[in-house]
Amino acid sequence: MIARGLANDPRLLRLAALLGSPAQAFLDRQRGLQLLIKPAGPLAGISNLPWHHDCWYEAPPITCPSVTIGIQITGSTSETGRFEVIPGSQGKSVSPKLTSDEMAGWPQFGIDTEPGDVTVHLHDVLHASPAPTGDGGRATLYMTYYPPVLAEHVRVGEEISDMLDRRRSTPS
Numbered sequence: 001m002i003a004r005g006l007a008n009d010p011r012l013l014r015l016a017a018l019l020g021s022p023a024q025a026f027l028d029r030q031r032g033l034q035l036l037i038k039p040a041g042p043l044a045g046i047s048n049l050p051w052h053h054d055c056w057y058e059a060p061p062i063t064c065p066s067v068t069i070g071i072q073i074t075g076s077t078s079e080t081g082r083f084e085v086i087p088g089s090q091g092k093s094v095s096p097k098l099t100s101d102e103m104a105g106w107p108q109f110g111i112d113t114e115p116g117d118v119t120v121h122l123h124d125v126l127h128a129s130p131a132p133t134g135d136g137g138r139a140t141l142y143m144t145y146y147p148p149v150l151a152e153h154v155r156v157g158e159e160i161s162d163m164l165d166r167r168r169s170t171p172s
């Protein structure tokens with residue numbers, strides 16, 4: 001109920017509308033409402049995200065254009081592993097195996113936040129959440145608004161990867 005209220009909160013809907021095309025939150029598929037927690041101390045796994053974008057190469061018309069809104073619970077800095085972006089990278093084709101050498105000279109922009117701030121990013125802008133440079137300790141709620149057509153392809157309880165696996169295993 002809280003997630004549904006948040007998805008339909010007029011303030012979030014107003015921010016999602018900045019996308020300029022129809023988009024809606026799906027709480028019953030994809031990852032719904034996501035809580036990213038980077039607890040203090042050493043981190044491992046996907047808490048630290050390398051540079052990437054969120055438009056699946058095999059399904060971009062389904063997953064994009066999309067927008068993700070991050071509600072900052074703790075606020076963030078480089079010491080806590082903040083959100084970082086490459087401004088202007090949206091709509092560009094990049095290799096999924098992008099290297100730091102290839103990115104030399106690209107404008108990397110870290111976003112410091114306070115509790116209660118929100119970040120808004122397009123799914124196809126390059127972004128990352130690097131390892132904390134300090135003690136860590138960050139929590140952010142993420143709500144994503146996808147094209148409505150996603151519901152025609154991704155079933156309840158599925159993520160995009162499940163849909164792709166299902167289609168690969170189904171004889172045509």
Ligand SMILES: [Fe+2]
Binds near residue numbers: 052053054127
């Ligand atoms: Fe992402």
